[in-house]
Amino acid sequence: MDTVESVLTNLRKNRIPGKCFKTSRELFGYLGSFLFPGCTAGAGDSVTLEQLGVYDYLRSGNCVFLDKYTEGITKNEKRALYLANFSADFFFSGINALSQTGKIFNLDGNGSRAAPIIYGPKKVFLLCGTNKIVPDDEAAVLRVRNTAAPMDARRLGRKTPCAKTGRCMDCAGPERICNYMTVIQGQFDENRIEVLIVEQDLGY
Template sequence: MDEKIKNVIYNLQQNNMAGYFVGNKNELIDLLTTLINPGDTVGCGDSVTLESTGVFDFLRNGNYVFYDKHRPNLTAEEKRKIYLSNFSADTFITGTNAVTADGKLFNIDGNGSRVAPILYGSKQVIVVVGINKLVNTVEDAILRTRQIAAPLDAKRLGKKTPCTSLGRCIDCRHKQRICNDFVLITGQFVKNRIKVIIINEPFGF
């Protein structure tokens, strides 16, 4: 673990959030087995990082009650029920768009279903982040999310927003815009409710 990551973890702790460091996705899964109890209810946010690290498969195949929003053929109402269930989950697990050097989390969301349980409800929130998401300042976090993450995510979701063809954000007002909720988390009342796991590899957008 280099000094930059040590500093991020220290500052997360200063902001009443826990910080962890793992070398790869196998170590990530090992750590999750210690943080999530058998039989727990687990919700999730939409995340390329969780998909590519095998976290979704781990939850589907483990001894957990997994609120799996990625099941095929879910109706809009079924998805809404899952989103609401996430507020009462024992654990909500998600990625994040950026983590600043001073231990803050920044996210942009489309409908709020990912950021809302991070803010309130779930007893425990686990945030999984690749080293590519570590930035120096809040301004860097916003720039990174708007100009790198959001256009790639909009393209992944099949949106027709300008950023999918331009490859950059122009602060559009398109009806399919996914940049609706800008959320900066600077700390927590409940110590270690939010746990941030940094993987020593790049993952996600």
């Protein structure tokens, strides 16, 4: 059994469905079978979603995209979108690490991504490349702390120690982006969260 198949098998054991796609075109074909005219869709901040073109896909479709990247959006308007995500039909996010044990690891700064993944939107799609797959839970935590977080801190221009050193220094300053770490190891509604793996290196 190869690595991806092993992950998908263990996700299913944890009541989390998953699929693997060779290309983004295959991915969008699958997503198109769910999205319907007038549906609402939100999304978390994700380099993976940007690289795959998910944001543009949602903007160009028939759904109402709760787009926090709208030019000129105010802080209050963005907060309203964050709250609207909880009642959206769909929510999209990336994954920081996916263990072969079938567990999903994510890090969040203000909770606006982690919270709607866990509760709220009717359907959640979590997307990642094969580079996010790690052997076990310990490796997942290390990947989140020493790969995903430092690279994201640099991308966001944060003045954190990890942005300089490239690894977690367990800081406690106001610029810290790793305030919330979530581990999804199962779900109550076995069809709500779905993991979609694309056979590419994506994001951090």
